[in-house]
Amino acid sequence: MMGIHITGIGWVTAAGMGRGREHQGFGMPPGQLPEINPADMFKKPYPNFRRMDEYSRLGLTATALALIDAGLSEWNRARDIGIIASTFYGCLGTDVDYYKTVIPDRGVHASPALFSYTLANGFLGEAAIRFGLMGSNYVVTEQRPTGLAGLQTALDHVTRGDVEKILGGVCDVGCPKVFAEQSIVPPGAVFFMIEKLLDREISSYGELSINEKGDVIYNGSAIKDLTTLVQKCLAGDRNA
DSSP states (O other): OOOEEEEEEEEEETTEEEEGGGOSOOOOOSSOOOOOOGGGTOSSOOGGGGGSOHHHHHHHHHHHHHHHHTTOSOOSSOBOEEEEEEESSTTHHHHHHHHHHHTGGGGTTOOHHHHTTOSTTHHHHHHHHHHTBOSOEEEEEOSSTTSOHHHHHHHHHHHTTSOSEEEEEEEEOOOOGGGOOOOSSOSEEEEEEEESOOOSSOOBSOEEEEOTTOOEEETTEEOOSHHHHHHHHHTTOOBO
């Protein structure tokens, strides 16, 4: 099975936000997510960023940081790069907020601003426009709280030869408070830039593959969850 290189990592979690080549450690604990300043990722003004729901801001930021870390944030023509995101709760919180504006007065005051973010894949379109990404992009549902479903699917695209570069990761803001339940997964977003070939001057964090059982393999060892994978990548186990 061929190895697929990890060339960029970006994240926003309750422990902070960052990217692999400028990291101060990584964790994905429960807690409050940090405030995001769009100027940290985007050189040009991005007024629409503040209008997005929390879920979309979170996913777009982690995607941007992964592209910056991989040296692929600058572009002058569209690239065949896709994004596969997984999520446990998706934009459920935004859906709840939207229906709070729909139910009173039979929808007369339904919020168009909230309605535009009641799809879990909205931030993928924002990222594609902002960074010139023309590859496949969609969201898959996490069946288990490992955070790996999006990355597994992205790996499958590269392994089958559909694409040579793709982003894969996870985005969740947690269970809406209206359900009075503890979140099964911690809030946060993490994305990996993965590439079939290293055709440019950038180091690899290591190699990924999928075994016959569908497990994610990193440098020859099976990975049980996404947090472990990030920590292993940042521990310095890289291939030059």
